[in-house]
Amino acid sequence: MDISFPTSPTDGLTKSVSMMQSQFNQHQLWCVGFAKRLTALAEWLEHNKLADAAVYAEVNRLRYQLSSQQVMVAVVAEFSRGKSELINALFFAHYGRRILPAGAGRTTMCPAEMAWNPMLPVSIRLLPIETRKEAGSIAHWRVRPDAWITFTLNPEEPAEMAQTLHKVSEVQRVSVEEATRLGFWLPDGPNGERHLDNPVPDRLGQVEVPVWRHACINIPHPLLQQGLVILDTPGLNAVGVEPDLTMALLGQAQATLFILGADTGVTKSDLDLWREHLSHAAAAHIPRYAILNKIDTLWDDLKSPAEVTAELEKQCIDTAQLLSINRQSVVAISAQKGLVAKIQHDPELLARSGLLDLEAILGGHLVRERQSIIQQNCLSGMTRLQTSAARALERRFRDTTEQKNHIQSTVGKSAQTLEAMLASMAVEKAQVGRAGKEFGRLEEICLAGVNQALSYISTPSLKARMHAMSKAFSDRLLKIGLRQSYEETFDALQSDLHHCEAEMARLHSELLLTIKNINTLHGFAIALMSAPKLGGFADKLTNIRLSYLHHLEFTHSWRLLSHDYSERLVQTLCMQIRVIFESAHADIDTWTHSTVQVLETELMERKRSLAKRMAAVSGVQTSSADTDAQIAVLDAQLEAIRAQGRRLVALSKEMGSDLNAHAQQNLGV
Numbered sequence: 109m110d111i112s113f114p115t116s117p118t119d120g121l122t123k124s125v126s127m128m129q130s131q132f133n134q135h136q137l138w139c140v141g142f143a144k145r146l147t148a149l150a151e152w153l154e155h156n157k158l159a160d161a162a163v164y165a166e167v168n169r170l171r172y173q174l175s176s177q178q179v180m181v182a183v184v185a186e187f188s189r190g191k192s193e194l195i196n197a198l199f200f201a202h203y204g205r206r207i208l209p210a211g212a213g214r215t216t217m218c219p220a221e222m223a224w225n226p227m228l229p230v231s232i233r234l235l236p237i238e239t240r241k242e243a244g245s246i247a248h249w250r251v252r253p254d255a256w257i258t259f260t261l262n263p264e265e266p267a268e269m270a271q272t273l274h275k276v277s278e279v280q281r282v283s284v285e286e287a288t289r290l291g292f293w294l295p296d297g298p299n300g301e302r303h304l305d306n307p308v309p310d311r312l313g314q315v316e317v318p319v320w321r322h323a324c325i326n327i328p329h330p331l332l333q334q335g336l337v338i339l340d341t342p343g344l345n346a347v348g349v350e351p352d353l354t355m356a357l358l359g360q361a362q363a364t365l366f367i368l369g370a371d372t373g374v375t376k377s378d379l380d381l382w383r384e385h386l387s388h389a390a391a392a393h394i395p396r397y398a399i400l401n402k403i404d405t406l407w408d409d410l411k412s413p414a415e416v417t418a419e420l421e422k423q424c425i426d427t428a429q430l431l432s433i434n435r436q437s438v439v440a441i442s443a444q445k446g447l448v449a450k451i452q453h454d455p456e457l458l459a460r461s462g463l464l465d466l467e468a469i470l471g472g473h474l475v476r477e478r479q480s481i482i483q484q485n486c487l488s489g490m491t492r493l494q495t496s497a498a499r500a501l502e503r504r505f506r507d508t509t510e511q512k513n514h515i516q517s518t519v520g521k522s523a524q525t526l527e528a529m530l531a532s533m534a535v536e537k538a539q540v541g542r543a544g545k546e547f548g549r550l551e552e553i554c555l556a557g558v559n560q561a562l563s564y565i566s567t568p569s570l571k572a573r574m575h576a577m578s579k580a581f582s583d584r585l586l587k588i589g590l591r592q593s594y595e596e597t598f599d600a601l602q603s604d605l606h607h608c609e610a611e612m613a614r615l616h617s618e619l620l621l622t623i624k625n626i627n628t629l630h631g632f633a634i635a636l637m638s639a640p641k642l643g644g645f646a647d648k649l650t651n652i653r654l655s656y657l658h659h660l661e662f663t664h665s666w667r668l669l670s671h672d673y674s675e676r677l678v679q680t681l682c683m684q685i686r687v688i689f690e691s692a693h694a695d696i697d698t699w700t701h702s703t704v705q706v707l708e709t710e711l712m713e714r715k716r717s718l719a720k721r722m723a724a725v726s727g728v729q730t731s732s733a734d735t736d737a738q739i740a741v742l743d744a745q746l747e748a749i750r751a752q753g754r755r756l757v758a759l760s761k762e763m764g765s766d767l768n769a770h771a772q773q774n775l776g777v
Contacts (some may be wrong), residue, residue, distance in 0.1 A: 130471070131472060131474075132330075132474070133334075134475070135475045139482065142174060142482075143171065143174050145759075145763055146167065146171065146486075146490075149490075149759050149763065150163075150167045152755065152759065153493070156752055158496075163493060163497075169489060170486050170489045170490070173482060174486065178223070178335045178336070179335055179336055179337065179363075179474050180337040180357075180360050180361045180363075181339065181361060181364070181365060182341060182357070182364045183195060184341050184358070184364055184365065185366065185367035185378075185381075186375075186377050189368060189369055190367055190443050191340055191342075191367050192208040192209060192340065193206075193443040193444055194365070194367060194441075195208055196208055197447035197463055198463070198466075199222075199329055200329070201447055201450035201451055202450075203270075204451055205451070206447070207270050207273060208270075208273055208340075209273070209274045216277065217279055217318035217319070217320070218234075218237075218318050218321060218323055218342065219322050219340065219342060220322075220324075220339075221323070221324050221325065221340075222325045222327060222329075222332060222337065222338040222340070223324070223325075223332055223337040224326060224332035224333045225326055226328075229258070229260055230260065230261045230263060231259060231260045231325075232259050232261060232273060232275065233257070233258045233324045234258075234276075234320040234323050235255060235256050235320060235322040235323075236255070236257065236320065237290060237317060237318055237320060237321045238290075239255060240289075240290050240291055240321060243675055244679070245676045245680045246321075247679075247680065256324075259272050260272075261273070261327060263328065273325065275320065275323075276320065276323050278319040278320065279316050279317065279319060280316070280317060280318075280319050281310065281315065281317075282314060283314055283315075284313060284314075284315060287307075290317055292307070292315065293307075294306055336474065339358075339361060341358070358385065361394060362394070362395070362473075362474065363396075363397065363470065363473055363474060364394060364395070366378075366382060366386060366397065367399045368398060368400050368427065369400075369401060369402055370400040370403040371402060371406065373400075373423055373426060374430045374431065379430065382431055396437065397438070397439055397466075397469070397470070398428070398431055398433060398437060399439050399441060400420075400424060400438060400441070401441055402442060402443075402444070403462065404442040404444065404445050406419060420440050423440070424438040439466045439469060441462035441463055442460075442461045442462065442463075443461075445460070446458060446461035446462070449461055450463075490760075494756065494759070494760050498753075499706070500709075501749055501752055502633070503713045505749045505753075506717075507720070508742055508745050508746050509746065511717065511720050511742060515738050515742070516735075530722065533722050536718060540714055540715060543626060543629075543714075544711055546626055547707050547710075550619065550622055550707060551707060553619065554615065554703055554704065555700070555704075557612075558696060558700045560611055560615075561608045561609075561612045561696065562608070562693060562696060564604045564611070566693075569604060570601075570604075570689050573597055573604075574597075574678075574682045576597065577594065577597040578678045578682075580593035580594070580597075581674045581675075581677070581678050582671070582674065582675075591660045594656075594660055595653075598649065601685065602646055602649060602650075605642050605649065605692065606642075606646070608692070608696075609639075612696065615639070616639035620636050623636055632710055634706065634707065635706070636706075637699060637702055637703060637706075639699070640695050640699045642695075645688050645692045648688050649688055652684050656677075656681060
């Protein structure tokens with residue numbers, strides 16, 4: 109769907125491109141260029157009959173990587189710090205007005221994700237709060253589209269769109285009993301005292317709760333179209349916060365913006381929120397930026413600009429020290445003034461608001477993060493494609509050379525000698541047949557070893573681990589020893605990954621020794637791929653463990669006493685762990701498929717080469733055909749293979765990688 113943005117005079121800085129968008133655009137150009145080179149390589153492989161099912165699958169996977177990688181930015185703050193206003197200023201100023209509700213008090217009542225999916229209508233999808241009465245995390249409800257209420261959005265009508273998006277602020281009043289069922293009311297203490305975190309009932313005994321549980325906004329902003337996802341998180345320390353939000357979604361963010369008030373600095377509630385939900389991000393290497401918002405409250409006509417700047421710098425330094433982050437990670441802005449400046453075409457006010465500084469820092473980090481992910485995945489995939497093509501060319505070169513040598517060796521030979529050569533080839537054919545049986549046994553060893561390795565990370569094994577931890581969460585009334593059980597589960601999961609990797613390394617060594625013997629005895633040139641490394645998955649598992657650990661502290665025991673909360677927490681945790689283990693399983697499956705395919709291809713090509721040589725000798729034996737003509741044809745084929753090798757080297761360099769020097773030597777290039 110092609111949807112244009114408003115272009116009226118009230119669009120603010122519509123025609124000026126922000127620093128962040130400019131950096132994303134540059135990255136997008138890199139992706140487009142890489143995709144073109146990928147297409148050229150795929151077409152070249154197909155034209156030269158170097159593409160098979162595995163190659164097509166790899167090309168499609170790389171194309172998906174280029175188009176689907178997302179970068180999430182989480183915006184976190186206590187109430188009334190200006191989260192929604194900052195999002196308006198960064199992403200929606202071109203509409204000439206506020207799009208998300210912003211103002212005094214709590215304006216966002218449910219978590220909101222902003223992204224772009226061209227397969228869905230421009231809309232806001234809302235999950236009713238009543239779904240909290242049923243078991244199931246947000247992830248569970250994502251695959252239930254019938255449970256969501258959808259409202260279409262019209263980007264051509266900003267006022268109408270803003271009114272629709274105001275639904276994220278909707279609340280309703282319910283009885284204390286209903287609030288308890290929804291998870292927004294905690295039980296009274298042993299002496300009947302009300303829990304301090306519970307909302308205050310009105311004169312009718314009712315309390316305020318959100319109408320919606322979660323919001324997904326699908327809108328075609330240029331940055332969102334390039335893979336950026338914005339997560340607006342309301343009240344992480346409030347009663348009823350979702351485990352999905354505090355653990356799963358925040359853990360997926362590539363950067364976190366923690367919004368503070370420049371006039372108040374870091375308050376106690378700010379510090380509690382930081383320590384509880386964002387402190388683990390440092391161990392997981394997730395960049396965190398402290399955004400001192402509302403710096404316009406410090407602008408004072410009775411002070412000199414130098415005095416205002418010094419006061420603001422002191423606030424930034426104090427903030428960095430309190431949060432234990434670098435001074436460079438603290439950015440002072442006025443989201444409201446930045447929004448006004450963009451709408452009113454006021455570059456001086458825009459510069460003073462600090463918004464451009466934030467865009468430059470944030471854009472640079474996000475582009476680097478996204479490009480790093482894509483480059484790592486795509487370049488490793490390109491290496492696999494190029495290595496596969498190089499091996500195929502090596503086989504062609506070797507087989508054609510052998511055929512030429514055999515034809516040359518028949519020149520001037522007697523019929524008796526030719527018969528002896530055919531007899532020798534018949535012996536070789538029998539050896540190849542025996543080698544085929546060895547290949548069959550080798551495949552059996554490979555599959556058996558892989559199955560043994562996968563048993564450590566199999567679904568039944570993982571379910572057993574998760575069931576034990578889930579039981580610990582549900583059985584312990586006072587949650588005593590829960591942290592120990594949690595740590596033991598993660599230790600066991602790490603051990604499972606370690607044993608799986610060790611088994612794959614052992615299998616690789618066994619296969620390597622056997623293949624070396626086959627190469628020596630039967631003249632093959634089989635090269636085995638390196639064994640899969642699972643260290644990256646172990647690191648992700650560690651990050652998940654750290655992100656959940658603080659939820660098991662004593663201060664959270666009141667939340668863990670809630671069966672619904674504990675159940676959703678465990679569901680969210682299990683889902684993330686399952687994704688890691690399934691990804692590790694997929695990597696091993698890919699390695700196994702590639703290894704078996706290499707064995708089968710080598711055997712098939714050897715049989716085909718032998719058949720050609722036998723046919724050449726038989727042709728000399730039964731006719732007086734000119735062998736010089738046959739040799740000339742083979743020389744032309746060899747030169748064509750060398751040219752293909754040179755082109756493959758050139759394509760490799762264009763793709764940003766280098767073809768293995770050994771492969772170049774074997775191809776004579």
